[in-house]
Amino acid sequence: YEYSLKVLPKGENPVEDFIFKTKKGNCEYFATSMALMLRIKGIPARVVGGFRGGSYNPFGGYYIIRASDAHLWVEAWIKGQWERFDPSGTRQIRVTEPVIFNILDYIWHNVIINYDYKAQIKLATAIKKPDIRLNKKYLYIAFTLILILASFKILRIYQEKKKPLNKFLNLMRKAGYERLSNEGLEDFVLRIQDKRLKEKALNFVEIYYKIYFKDQDLKRQDLKLFNKILENINEIIKNK
Structure with missing residues (x-):
């Protein structure tokens, strides 16, 4: 059986098509098939939907959970408790991101995304007269920021290759x-x-x-x- 996000089984009985014909599907097909097989053998089972993975941000003290971490797995009632099983097993081992990327994520969410209405009003009232003159110092700062961000991107790509x-x-x-x-x-x-x-x-x-x-x-x-x-x-x- 192969994990696939493309050309998924369709029709009236997609799970049957997955098990007996195509043998290709995503985590939903793997988890559903396993739950059905366990139930056939008399073992209570359920499909659980949620997220698997994520990256811890030590700078902000929280986990970053992305849409790509969405996943389905199985829980089976064994010896008086629910045991977790993942029949698809598709993701690579996580490699911890450098702290600098976590810091950037933290700053982005707190300074940009969570920049609330009161903070915006306070900044707007503090501005008296805009200076539209082209300042070389500001150009230098902007260029430096772009260069730093590009460097981070290159480092991230390099880190991926090191897995x-x-x-x-x-x-x-x-x-x-x-x-x-x-x-x-x-x-x-x-x-x-x-x-x-x-x-x-x-x-x-x-x-x-x-x-x-x-x-x-x-x-x-x-x-x-x-x-x-x-x-x-x-x-x-x-x-x-």
């Missing part, structure tokens, strides 16, 4: 293996012909999933372990 999974997939491309759209990691790795490369790749996927399914951020020791495996994979590719 272990992205590094792994880039190495696989280097070895001549391209992951297909919506292809599971294990299915992708099992297509590798080279036995040594496949063994190391499966090792990476196994460790990655263990950390992912704990829904934790990457720790320093995790990154070291991933980098070691990736170095071994790179050596195998170089010596092919």
Whole structure:
């Protein structure tokens, strides 16, 4: 089964189409199918809708939850309590954003978005006469701000490229293996012909999933372990 946001099953029985025909769907299809299967086996189950993920902002002391974090999962009544299960498992491990991005988010929401009516009136009454003359100092400040924002954008892109999974997939491309759209990691790795490369790749996927399914951020020791495996994979590719 593959996770997909495109060409979703339709018709009178979309869940049946998902299970027996297309075998492609989003978290809604995975969660609904699992809940139905559990109920068939006599296990009380329910589909839960909410958000999964988010980024903690230590500067403002709150979590940033985005629309892309919306998710559906399953809860099953086992041994007297509701146990949570996520049958789709689609998101990458979160990598904590640099503090500067959290600070910018905090400033944006508190200074721009939450800039209330009273604050606007106070500022408006304080302005007596607008100065429309072009001032080089202001141009310099504006240029500097644009440059800083552009630098943050570049740093964010660079950080995304540093994610272990992205590094792994880039190495696989280097070895001549391209992951297909919506292809599971294990299915992708099992297509590798080279036995040594496949063994190391499966090792990476196994460790990655263990950390992912704990829904934790990457720790320093995790990154070291991933980098070691990736170095071994790179050596195998170089010596092919």
